[in-house]
Amino acid sequence: MRILRNLRQALHGLKLNKGNTFLMTLGVMIGIASLTVIVAIGEGTKSTVLERIANMGFGPESFSVYSGGGRLFFGRNRNITSMTLQDADDIRAMPGVAIVVPRQRKRMRIINKKEFTTTRVYGVSPEWQPARQWKVVDGEFFNDMDMDRKRKVIVLGNTPARKIFGETDPLGKKIRVGQVFFEVIGLLETKGLTESGYDPDDRALIPLTTAMSRLFRQAHLHSIKVVSTSSDIVRQTMEGVTQVLRRNHGLSPLADDDFRFVTPEGIMQWVTESEQALNRMLLLISTVSLLVGGVVIMNILLVSIRERIREIGVRRCFGARRTDITQQFLFESVLVSLLGGAMGSVVGWVLSSSLKYFDFLPVKITLDPFVLAFGFSMVVGLIFGIHPARKAASLSPDETIR
Numbered sequence: 565m566r567i568l569r570n571l572r573q574a575l576h577g578l579k580l581n582k583g584n585t586f587l588m589t590l591g592v593m594i595g596i597a598s599l600t601v602i603v604a605i606g607e608g609t610k611s612t613v614l615e616r617i618a619n620m621g622f623g624p625e626s627f628s629v630y631s632g633g634g635r636l637f638f639g640r641n642r643n644i645t646s647m648t649l650q651d652a653d654d655i656r657a658m659p660g661v662a663i664v665v666p667r668q669r670k671r672m673r674i675i676n677k678k679e680f681t682t683t684r685v686y687g688v689s690p691e692w693q694p695a696r697q698w699k700v701v702d703g704e705f706f707n708d709m710d711m712d713r714k715r716k717v718i719v720l721g722n723t724p725a726r727k728i729f730g731e732t733d734p735l736g737k738k739i740r741v742g743q744v745f746f747e748v749i750g751l752l753e754t755k756g757l758t759e760s761g762y763d764p765d766d767r768a769l770i771p772l773t774t775a776m777s778r779l780f781r782q783a784h785l786h787s788i789k790v791v792s793t794s795s796d797i798v799r800q801t802m803e804g805v806t807q808v809l810r811r812n813h814g815l816s817p818l819a820d821d822d823f824r825f826v827t828p829e830g831i832m833q834w835v836t837e838s839e840q841a842l843n844r845m846l847l848l849i850s851t852v853s854l855l856v857g858g859v860v861i862m863n864i865l866l867v868s869i870r871e872r873i874r875e876i877g878v879r880r881c882f883g884a885r886r887t888d889i890t891q892q893f894l895f896e897s898v899l900v901s902l903l904g905g906a907m908g909s910v911v912g913w914v915l916s917s918s919l920k921y922f923d924f925l926p927v928k929i930t931l932d933p934f935v936l937a938f939g940f941s942m943v944v945g946l947i948f949g950i951h952p953a954r955k956a957a958s959l960s961p962d963e964t965i966r
Contacts, residue, residue: 581868584864584867588861588864588865588900589900589903589904589907590904591856591857591858591859591904592854592858592861592900592901592904592905593905593907593908594853594856594908595854595856595944596853596854596905596907596908596909596912596937596940596941597909597911597912597915598849598912599846599849599853599908599912599933599936599937599940600909600913600933600934601912601915601919602846603846603930603932603933604912604916604919604929604930604933605916605926606842607927607928607929607930608926608927609926610838610842610928611926612762625662625791625792625794626790626791626792626798626828627789627790627792627798627801627802628787628788628789629655629790629805629823629824629825629826630787630824630825630826631647631787632646632823632824646784646809646822647666647784647785647787647788647823648783649666649772649776649783649785650812651809651812652664652666652689652785655788655808658805658808660794660800660801660804661791661792661793661801662791662793663789663790663791664691664788664790665688665689665691665692665788665789665790666688666689666772666785666788667686667687667772667785667786667787667788667789668688668775668780668786669684669686669786669787670684670685671683671685672685672742672779674724674728674739675728675739675740675741676739676740679729680728681723681724681727681728683721683723683724683766684767685741685767685768685769685770685775686767686768686769687769687774687780688769688771688772689772690705690706690708690710690771692705693705695789695791698752698753699752699753700750700751700752700753701751701753702733702735702750703719703735703749703750704749704750705719705749705750705769706770706771710771710774711771714771714774714777714778715771715774716744716745716770716778717748717749717771718746718748718768718769718770719748719769719770720734720751720752720768721751721764721765721766721767721768722752722755722765723767724766724767725748725751734748734751735748735751736748736749741768742779744778746770752767752769790805798827802825802827806821809822809823850940854944857901857904857944858944858945858947858948861900861901861944861948861949862897862948862951862952865893865897865949866951866952866955869893872956886957887957889953890953890956890957891953892953892956893949893952893953894945894946894949894950897946897948897949897953898946900945901941901944902938902941902942905937905938905940905941905942906938906941908937908941909937909938912933912934912937913929913934916929917929
């Protein structure tokens with residue numbers, strides 16, 4: 565019964581001191597809102613990376629080689645023109661290599677009469693389709709003859725096809741890519757938007773030779789995808805590719821590679837390292853935010869005690885014990901923290917949803933940060949309410965009624 569009475573007294577005290585209650589709630593609310601938004605951005609970033617990796621078409625027997633040295637996705641800007649079709653041909657001739665797909669890539673505007681959109685245009689060889697295992701649902705993929713004759717044909721993903729043709733059948737129609745007209749000969753199978761908003765269907769494919777001579781007008785490759793005959797020999801195949809490329813590029817024994825490998829294992833290692841670094845950053849930011857909120861609660865409660873000395877004295881005169889005063893102020897601290905946590909969760913959800921809706925940042929909203937918010941709020945309220953509660957309980961009746 566005493567606990568319930570002290571709880572009611574705490575609620576009454578918070579109602580009487582609305583200004584202080586608002587300030588204490590605001591401190592925790594900002595901390596929790598920051599925590600939930602940061603977690604949502606972190607989860608969204610991680611989800612986006614994993615989804616894009618999945619859409620790169622990696623299997624255990626495949627890897628890619630990118631122009632430019634460096635680690636994984638972060639290549640150096642120098643020597644980005646290092647790889648050529650000759651490199652792809654030499655890799656294709658290696659034992660243990662099943663498929664080789666040389667690639668070029670550029671984001672370009674495609675136009676159908678008055679309708680236009682911007683999409684990722686890839687120059688690839690016909691082996692792209694079996695390497696990626698991506699079906700053509702209407703029409704056909706370009707073949708070796710199209711490559712040899714540098715034909716101006718194009719295969720569209722669902723997104724650009726829908727944007728510039730609507731419900732009209734695009735097969736056989738002419739579209740303009742940059743300043744060059746192409747005939748649409750195929751439509752790729754629709755993959756659909758990923759949870760984080762990445763669109764794998766936002767692409768168009770043309771013969772590599774056409775891209776090199778008619779559209780991009782550049783001889784170097786963006787990357788080469790290699791599929792080994794078995795996942796057991798991937799490492800051995802990579803060593804052979806390294807030897808071929810270093811020889812072709814005339815690199816001295818002491819020179820750094822002017823290319824880099826991207827493998828499923830390397831990607832997962834990078835994702836794990838990035839996630840660990842992100843988690844450490846989130847922990848630091850969350851801790852600082854909640855500490856600030858807790859300090860605000862403690863300081864305002866300490867100030868409030870001086871303002872409420874008479875209230876404390878009246879309670880003591882009517883038989884309240886020191887434990888009752890301690891419980892009252894602890895309840896006030898915890899209640900304010902929980903209220904701030906609830907409001908911070910709502911604000912965090914609104915901000916995260918806004919970021920996701922307007923596509924400012926990759927965001928993934930999960931239930932976990934909101935559940936943790938209440939737990940953290942209670943802990944903050946308890947820890948930072950102990951000192952003010954003890955301070956209030958230590959006042960003697962004589963001090964409080966002067």
